[in-house]
Amino acid sequence: MSDRRDFMGMALGGFAGLGALGALYAAKRTWDPLPSVKAGGFTTLDLSNVPENTLVVEKWRGKPVLIIKVPKNAKPNSAPNGNNENAYDDKRLVTVGGHKYMIVIGLCTHLGCIPDYFPEKNKFICPCHGGQFNAAGEVLKAPPPSPLVIPPFKITGTKVVLGEEGPEYKKLLAAGVVS
Amino acid sequence: MKDLKILAVVVFFTLVTYWGVEPFAHSQMHKHVEGHNFTYPDIKASGLKGDPAKGKAAIAACTSCHGIKSQGIKAPMDAMAASAAYGVNPPDLSNVGALFDTKYLIAFLQNPAHAAKAKKMAMPAGMAGTAQGAADIVAYLKSIAPKELSAKEAFVTACGRCHANRYGKWTQIGDVPKTKGNIKTGNDVELTKFKMNVAKYQDKLADYMGKLPPDLSIIARARSEHYLKTFVEDPQAVLPGTAMPRVGLTKEGFEKVDAYLESTGDPSKPLREKTGPWVLGYFVIFTLLAYGWYKSQWKGLGH
Amino acid sequence: MAHFDPNAKPFSHKWLNERLGVDTLKRVLSTEYWIPKNINFLWAMGMVLAATFGVLLISGIFLLMYYVPTTKEAFDSVNYTIMSQVGYGWLWRHVHAVAASVVFLIIYIHMLTGIYYGSYKRGRELIWISGMLLFVAFSAEAFSGYMLPWGQMSYWAGMVITNLFSLGSLNLNGLVEWIRGDYVPGQAFLGRFFMLHVVLIPLFIIGLIVLHFGTLRLPHVNNQDGEEFDFEAEAEKWKAGKRKESKVIPFNPVFLSKDVFVMGIYFIFFFYLVFYHFEFAMDPVNFDPANGLKTPPHIYPEWYFLWSYEILRPFSKNIGLIAFGFAQVIFFLLPFLDRSPNVAPANRRGIFKIWFWLLVIDMVGLTILGKLPPVGTWTIVGTVFADVFIALWIALPFVTKMEKPVGGK
Ligand code: HEM
């Protein structure tokens, strides 16, 4: 008899746990970003009037997006990994309307500060811990562990839609330039 | 057994209280209006048969103010200019035939204020000439009416020039546009301009109507369906003296509008109705298990 | 200092026992907290109330994540963001609103149970008083919560109720403005009632619940016959395995098993209301945004305040306020106004039986009348019911003084 008592109590307890899981699911959904936040995940940029070698700041998903129309004669910067090529030849640059652009999320891959651009040196220096990037977003100096992140994009004419994965982005993905 | 008797007493007093404060109190507060299901018995059917071809020929009388987008006829004035001139923007006539009652439309063309039971109407009487002329134009409007109309289109044509619906992103002058602010200043000049136009339009509208017609975003929760139905069918019967005109929707037309109002006012309804049985089912099983536990615990207590 | 076994493994039973006295706690609060066997489902209402408070707390926390306490945004943050954008936001809101209403139904059942069985008498006065404090705190919580969606009912209820504090002809308008922080209910008002609703009053409520439970522990709960017995002796019988002979059962698991069963039934009813019948708890008028230039044609409090509101209504301003004040405090005095030593169900207490049922009928009547438009006959009937309420309480000491002692069963 005592066994039956315990069994019923345990069955009820288990079933109550099931209900708690259901409530947790609803709670999880409540924590999800709102549809309006998700819908705001696309930004269209028109690059036709971007001047050369000047930093343009845009916003995508609340984060700053840095754009540079990279000049052909961008200075070569020697990177710790021995990469000494001209930034203009970097495979990370995106070609839009015949020009090459750096399009990256402007948050340092170290701890998230916004690096400053120095056009005359063609490089970024992060104010927080001195990390450096070249004009294509490659790391020149630690502590940042990896290049500035390229957001998913799609090119249509002189316009770029951030948040969508176009063929050019997929190519970068396939080449392992972005992940 | 004793528990059940006590429960019966508790339920009895609870139900009496509920009955008193809900159905009974509301029956005392609001006079009950029995509608006519959008049959408009006060308007006599003319019995005239309209000829759409003749109506089409005569439509210029209308298009001096109204547009008919589906036929490629643009309104002579935009919403802003029209509201400055008339107090309210005359509706586009593309969908009118799909929503409004024939008998009502014919009567309306002859004497708008009378058919709408409104004190005044920007639209002058007798625009269609004779009763036959009115019947012809209505026949034409019916002939160009789209077969399928979305709930939102119904709302826009029937209510949307006077009532906004901010949850549906609708203003009296159209959908709120998707704009992009200036990243350096945070200003959104396009949107600000749009809002300014809405404000100007609303001011004119309020002058014209005597007050600004309310936003209908959640009217579906603020009024019962029966109220909305009888009110839209005949505003004066429900709220004597109201500035709202009778718009002359058909029953189907009203149902479309109502569906839109419900979609903005009570959007959780579908999920609510889906979730309800699961939650109730859960608690029924929970209670059965709890009963089993209770019985096993109280066994042999000599109670 | 107590003895601490150096070999006890951290967080083992023994280790915890030495530090926290878990066994003692468990014994005192649950397995040897003795409850009379002779009770019916009405004794489960307290736990149902505790559970409902838990439901309010949880649903309230989720509402709080997107609610914006400003007069500009409150309405849309509730009716648009929470109701249509936030995942299951509508569920929290319906649950919260229905629970806020149903909790009063259970409170009234719980109170009337106490009155019927004389559970406020000698030894149990503090249970009654702490319960009444909970009633007041819940009333304040419900009122402050009702302000938050900032609809027409929020605004006008806020206007009317705060005006009560001008105290009639005393014209303490300065006090009213101080309460509001403005001449009319506005941002200052909404901000402070938001604070009260989500922080201060819930803290009070939690404290009061602890106090209420504390006041129960020594006198123990009453039983269906008002019988007094020796809990120690009966507990010994139970512990000796005489489950049948003992008049008591342990709170956990025996009493609890019945509580949980009653809760199950309650939650079926509760969620039926949440999904299919919530209008009574979410007044349509409050789905019109607050408008300080237009009073809705009918304004009335939520149903649970109607009886005291109706006591205010039929009289002139000053007398109405006094009557209202009377209704608010008089229940506190019940243990002292009832002069009979009998602890027994009302049906064995002669005239008190009539007194009790008259009180129930009068309060139900006042509740219904409170919602009817104050015109014509309703005003007269309302006055009669209000007078009866006052008369009942004035009569109580006399009625109970004359009561014959009833032998305990
Ligand atoms: C003690 C019991 C409580 C009662 C009786 C109560 C009562 C109410 C009432 C009547 C409303 C208005 C309901 C509506 O119209 O939707 C409300 C709203 C609200 N409550 Fe509570 N409440 C309680 C506890 C809490 C707690 C503990 C929190 C948070 C910590 C909370 C947070 C809220 C919020 C944010 C709202 C505004 C959202 C809304 O109006 O739907 N409540 N409450």
Ligand code: FES
């Ligand atoms: S965040 Fe940029 S170097 Fe640390």
